[in-house]
Structure formats: C-alpha cells, structure tokens
Amino acid sequence: GAGVSQSPRYKVAKRGQDVALRCDPISGHVSLFWYQQALGQGPEFLTYFQNEAQLDKSGLPSDRFFAERPEGSVSTLKIQRTQQEDSAVYLCASSATSGSRGETQYFGPGTRLLVL
Amino acid sequence: QKEVEQDPGPLSVPEGAIVSLNCTYSNSAFQYFMWYRQYSRKGPELLMYTYSSGNKEDGRFTAQVDKSSKYISLFIRDSQPSDSATYLCASVTGTYKYIFGTGTRLKVLA
Numbered sequence: 001g002a003g004v005s006q007s008p009r010y011k012v013a014k015r016g017q018d019v020a021l022r023c024d025p026i027s028g029h030v031s032l033f034w035y036q037q038a039l040g041q042g043p044e045f046l047t048y049f050q051n052e053a054q055l056d057k058s059g060l061p062s063d064r065f066f067a068e069r070p071e072g073s074v075s076t077l078k079i080q081r082t083q084q085e086d087s088a089v090y091l092c093a094s095s096a097t098s099g100s101r102g103e104t105q106y107f108g109p110g111t112r113l114l115v116l
Numbered sequence: 117q118k119e120v121e122q123d124p125g126p127l128s129v130p131e132g133a134i135v136s137l138n139c140t141y142s143n144s145a146f147q148y149f150m151w152y153r154q155y156s157r158k159g160p161e162l163l164m165y166t167y168s169s170g171n172k173e174d175g176r177f178t179a180q181v182d183k184s185s186k187y188i189s190l191f192i193r194d195s196q197p198s199d200s201a202t203y204l205c206a207s208v209t210g211t212y213k214y215i216f217g218t219g220t221r222l223k224v225l226a
Binding site: 041045106 | 147160162208209211214219
C-alpha cells in the first residue's frame, strides 16, 4: 500500500474488555513502531520491531499490553482488561530499514480507543 | 522535566503572517531533529528533518537547530489557513526512539 494503515480507526470498549489493534506498515518496511498519544500530548514510544523480532518493549505501560508481528509485516497491539487510563490514540509507524540513526518514521492515522 | 519541551499554544495568526514554532531539549546526545504536522484526527506527517545544527529550507518552511542552546525552531512563511494543525517537534539520538514534544496547536485565520 501507499502508506501505513491501521484498523479499526475507532474503538469503544467497556472497562475490562480485551482489544486488538492492527497495523499494516508500508510494504517492505523492516521496522515497525507503536506509540501512544494521550489527549493534548505528543506520541510516546511503546515498542519496536525489526522484522518479526520485538527488540524493545520498554515503553509498554503494563503487562496488560502485548504486541506481535509474527511474519514481519502486519502487527497487532493487544490490550487486555482495558482500563480508563488506556483511552488514547494508538499510532503505528514504520521505517525502511533498521530505524537507527534517526531514520524517518512514517505514521499511520491511528486508532482512537475509548474505554468506558 | 521532559526531554523535549514545547509550548502547547494555541497560537492564532492572521493569514500571510510568519509563524515561529519552538522547542527546547535537554539531552545533549540528540542528533536528529524532526518536525511533524498533525491534522485533527490524522497521523503525524513528516515536514522537516535535520541532522545536527544548522538551517534547512523547504518551500515556505525553514527548520533551525541550535545545539549550543538546545533550541529547535520551525518558521512558516506566508501562512495559510491550510497550515492550521498541531506541529510536533521530535528528537532522537543515534537510535530509533523518537522523543516528541507535546505539540503546538496553530490556527491561521483567513
């Protein structure tokens, strides 16, 4: 595809439900990133994949958050037992190679999650 | 203290004005500096990318980095209503972990 796509665009969940957010990176991009953007804030790093390997998950807020990229392309961010504080926009980004040396990251439109 | 600080605004200017957007940062190891534009309910879109100190110009946009004062600027000349958006500065060391400011909301009035 031409850019990074994410689905669903909007998700409303009841507190305690599990949710799964999908990211389709730019075709052929090696690196994939997930960010969380709270209202009125900048994106904050959650996790980084190089191909199928999750090399950094230091930004995941709790063990309720889990991400995978099993075949090195599509990625899923899963949040178990959602809490109200999980309400945010979840952004996915991809870059062409390793992502290092400040390589440009291309962002998707985000999934807006609202936990009631 | 956040590693990248940015005034959240909002900033309102008349059409045609020169806009100055600024960030400060605290990490001396930052080497790469980016400006992203984010329209409401959209993802961030890369505007400018600068390595180390200096100026970079692209059309109506100029990015400036002063590493001695840890100051990042974006200038928009001849601002248009279509420039109304949130502008995010970001910095990174030699790795992949972008650190973003909070974003400045800009409104250009017709």
